[in-house]
Amino acid sequence: MVDNLIWLRGQLVRQSTAFVNLLSPTAQFGLNVFEGIRCYWNEENGELYAFRLKDHLNRLMLSSRLLRLPSPYIPKQLESFMKDVVQANDFQTDIAVRMTLFGDGQGTWHTCESVSLFIAPMAKQRTNLDKLPAxxxxxxxxxxxxxxxxxxxxxxxxxxxxxxxxxxxxxxxxxxxxxxxxxxxxxxxxxxxxxxxxxxxxxxxxxxxxxxxxxxxxxxxxxxxxxxxxxxxxxxxxxxxxxxxxxxxxxxxxxxxxxxxxxxxxxxxxxxxxxxxxxxxxxxxxxxxxxxxxxxxxxxxxxxxx
Ligand SMILES: Cc1ncc(COP(=O)(O)O)c(C=O)c1O
Known part of the structure; x- marks a missing residue:
């Protein structure tokens, strides 16, 4: 199994050792808001580009506000955490990043507390133009x-x-x-x-x-x-x-x-x-x-x- 480093509750940990409580609202009721952010590797420039990152972070804030699941972090912090975890994995390939604010702890579906964050990057190739889906x-x-x-x-x-x-x-x-x-x-x-x-x-x-x-x-x-x-x-x-x-x-x-x-x-x-x-x-x-x-x-x- 690929065991990337992920960002969880302020720490970089291996995915295989990153846990949530089974009784957490996220595990029980899907109480979370998230973004799927793609990053594209440019071999010539030796750079990895997150596509429309600010728009994704703003939408995460919008989702968090609507669901009354308050974010402990502002977009600037989220951007910095994301860079930390991507760089820690030294990805030099296309990736997808799952960024999720979730109902942690042991509350129920209407809790507005104990909101935690994870950021999980994983390798994901772009669509192959020679092998298009139909x-x-x-x-x-x-x-x-x-x-x-x-x-x-x-x-x-x-x-x-x-x-x-x-x-x-x-x-x-x-x-x-x-x-x-x-x-x-x-x-x-x-x-x-x-x-x-x-x-x-x-x-x-x-x-x-x-x-x-x-x-x-x-x-x-x-x-x-x-x-x-x-x-x-x-x-x-x-x-x-x-x-x-x-x-x-x-x-x-x-x-x-x-x-x-x-x-x-x-x-x-x-x-x-x-x-x-x-x-x-x-x-x-x-x-x-x-x-x-x-x-x-x-x-x-x-x-x-x-
Ligand atoms: C239900 C739904 N609609 C649309 C989209 C496309 O949204 P975006 O282009 O912001 O990724 C997604 C993917 O995230 C989705 O889950």
Whole structure:
């Protein structure tokens, strides 16, 4: 087992020796807020770049505020702890960093105390452009959680149980992944990623008040696509529009840009990852890794080769 150093309650410890109480609210009820932050290694520069770190830290604060799970730390401290743990592991490869504020100790689900932090970096390669995924999606019969039940705007551990129901049902039914509809019957997002479709030459994505996480990658794609001269529209999407679209992809820090080639068996385009999807993915990876020096404000150096 890979046994990286992780940051837990102010100390760097091996993952295999990092424990929480079995009766803690995080273990019992998923009482935690977290971020998944990708860092991209640039071999030529000998630098590791966290992508849109400040936006991730701000969203962690937003989630913590909404859930009334107060953070003992401010973003500046979190950034410094993250650099400490990444450098202690001397990662010279692409990584993903899980940063989690969690209900520690032995309280119950409504406790607002004993909030602890862990930061766990792990190796994770970027999407291989020579081996693109070609995903078959279905519209889930499970409905996306909504702002008046379990707000998707907050990135809370317990939210992912909604994704679990849909994901496992999709796999059981022979698909790769689900696409959720919201309470209004319109397209929301995937189980752990936002969604875009290309239809009539326009890139369309559901608005941020349509039961989706306020995704940082979604925002990145809107900026990149507009800067490349594309028309980007934020509006609600019918399920049948997905069936008739030319391209659909999911996006997220983990998913990056993942091409979907069919929805409920309706083949999109020629049944292969579409050209717009591939070109956005190429430009996304060039920017995250600093191969394209533009958008430098989105990259934070978290480690350097010595
Ligand atoms: C439910 C959900 N939607 C969307 C996303 C994409 O968000 P981001 O681009 O900020 O990683 C994620 C991934 O974190 C997610 O879990």
């Amino acid at each position: 995903l078959k999606a279905c519209i889930s019969s499970w409905e996306r959680i909504n702002d008046n039940s379990l707000p998707p705007r907050a990135k809370v551990g317990a939210n992912y149980i909604n994704g679990r129901y849909a994901h496992l049902q999709a796999r059981y039914d022979g698909y790769d992944l689900p696409v959720f509809l919201g309470q209004d019957g319109k397209v929301a997002e995937g189980a752990g990623a936002c969604l875009f479709m290309l239809r009539n030459g326009q890139l369309v994505t559901p608005p941020v008040n349509s039961s989706v996480l306020e995704s940082i990658t979604r925002n990145t794609i809107i900026v990149l696509a507009k800067d490349a001269g594309m028309t980007v529209v934020e509006r609600s999407i019918d399920r049948t529009e997905l069936y008739l679209s030319d391209e659909v992809f999911l996006c997220g820090s983990a998913a990056e840009i993942s091409p979907i080639v069919s929805v409920d068996g309706y083949e999109l385009g020629n049944g292969q990852p579409g050209n717009t999807t591939i070109s956005l993915l190429k430009s996304y990876l060039a920017i995250t890794s600093g191969e394209n020096p533009a958008y430098s404000e989105w990259r934070t150096v978290v480690h350097r080769r010595t």
